[in-house]
Amino acid sequence: MPKPTKGARMGGSAAHEKLLLANLAKSLFEHGKITTTEAKARRLRPYAERLVTKAKKGDLHNRRQVLSVITDKSIVHTLFTEIGPRYENRPGGYTRITKIGNRRGDNAPMAVIELVEALTVAQQATGEAEAATKRSAKDAEAKNQAEETQAEDAKVDVAKGDEAKGDEAAEESKDA
Structure with missing residues (x-):
């Protein structure tokens, strides 16, 4: 039926x-x-x-x-x-x-x-590879940023050193 x-x-x-x-x-x-x-x-x-x-x-x-x-x-x-x-x-x-x-x-x-x-095995492997690429990109970016801040700090230190030398030279010319 x-x-x-x-x-x-x-x-x-x-x-x-x-x-x-x-x-x-x-x-x-x-x-x-x-x-x-x-x-x-x-x-x-x-x-x-x-x-x-x-x-x-x-x-x-x-x-x-x-x-x-x-x-x-x-x-x-x-x-x-x-x-x-x-x-x-x-x-x-x-x-x-x-x-x-x-x-x-x-x-x-x-x-x-x-x-x-x-997720198939191939898709999981692809996902893990993409995640590893993202992690390495973040690590590289953080490393570049750290190098840039060190370079900026070095520039500031050099500039302060030049000002200090300039001030010493001015004082020596006044004394002379």
């Missing part, structure tokens, strides 16, 4: 909603993030997260189930080889919805739904 789906109906028939969600999920997995209305984003979130959970399992049965929803084999391949393993240790919450204001034409509330990025 067919059961009603959870959540609000997106308008149109059940077949139209099914295709709409499949196309939104396909775009999400292809691009990593998409901009859509808040209602569509809220409706897409559990749908896409179920597909990612099937991709995490990675067996043939789950691959065929995902292929019955997303008919593009290259996106399913990406989902099973890159996206699923990325969230292997994460127990859920693979997507994030961020509200971005209203659409200009019809004032519809818009949102960005994106895959939450779990």
